[in-house]
Amino acid sequence: MSAKIIDGNAIARLVRAEWRERVRALHEAGVTPGLAVIVVGDNPASHVYVRHKTRACADLGMHSEKHEFRDDAAEHEVVRRIAQLNADARIHGILVQLPLPPHFDARRVLEAIHVEKDVDGFNLYNVGALVAGQTVFPPCTPFGVLCMLEYSRIPIAGQNVVVVGASNIVGKPMAMMLMKRDATVSICHVKTRDLAQYTILADILVVAAGKPDLITAPMVRTGAVVIDVGINRLPDGRLVGDVDFEGVKAKASHITPVPGGVGPMTVTMLLVNTIQAAERHAGLAVRAASDLVPGFA
Ligand code: NAP
DSSP, X not given: OOOEEOOHHHHHHHHHHHHHHXXXXXXXXXXXXXXXXXXESOOHHHHHHXXXXXXXXXXXXXXXXXXXXXXXXXXXXXXXXXXXXXXXXXXXXEEEOSOOOTTSOHHHHHHTSOGGGOTTOOSHHHHHHHXXXXXXXXXXXXXXXXXXXXHTTOOOTTOEEEEEOOOTTTHHHHHHHHHHTTOEEEEEOTTOSSHHHHHTTOSEEEEOSOOTTOXXXXXXXXTOEEEEOOOEEOTTSOEEOSBOHHHHHTTOSEEOOSSSSHHHHHHHHHHXXXXXXXXXXXXXXXXXXXXXXTTOO
16 A cells, blocks of 8 residues: 555645635735734744745735844743734734743743734633634644645544644644544653554554654554654754654555645644634634534534
8 A cells, every 4th residue: 555645735725725715805805914923032943934934924915024032032022022913903813933942931921912813822711712612723733634634535533543742732732623523532642651552543643743753654554544743854954754754655545744744734724813813803704614624613
């Protein structure tokens, strides 16, 4: 068997084409969706991600602005800027690029973002709403994974799903979203004993650990769907995921590549969340996430 490749770039193009129309409708109502991105320090990867995000906004006809702070900026300066952006009617979504420097309390910074502009979905209210099944802004990476499964017509209800990685940004919300769609979900983390005994049971395996080659072919059930969220830069400069792509491709039914898999979807879902925030702000009919991913509350 050679797995079908789930092409994140192709799916992202389809989703963006659809949402470009929504932006046009907003323009007609006199509104340009606006995203503010805050980046602290000079982490090169963060600057690359921010560039992708601002370019994607321009591509869809959205306004975006970057607010840069030096590595040694004080937390209160960033929080003050967030307060200004909360009050700025041109801005519908605010995103703080993580990680923040170690002297920041990331939780306190994220809490400063107004719930209705929290397009990353990391504010505690939005996290709680996700757990209660009343999502305001679904966190972008797991939302992107769900959208990829949906566009690839992969059933979720009743499936055994294993999520490797339990971070607040990817693993935990991913598990909640899949549970909401009636999957039976196991979550594995660094202290999981014998990871393979879980992964081998997965109909759908989502891997977000940040460890190259963590998942090899013997750990994967024949015919499984494998979603690789990991992004790792190897010493030779290559970008790889957490899955041994060539080995696992021979066994899985579907697999996402790195790069070109989940990454482009994450950026796309950020645009979707920001457009929805603008629609809500403008009092237009909000297109619910459930329209994009049926069954998603
Ligand atoms: P993170 O905060 O470092 O979390 C990693 C998670 O994986 C933790 O829960 C950790 O367990 C678990 N883990 C680490 N090593 C493991 C092992 N050997 N076996 C089982 N579990 C293990 O990372 P993150 O922010 O979730 O990101 C994960 C990966 O996804 C990274 O490579 C990141 O670059 C990538 N990512 C990609 C996108 C995208 O758009 N494609 C978006 C976000 C993140 P503990 O909880 O026990 O420590």
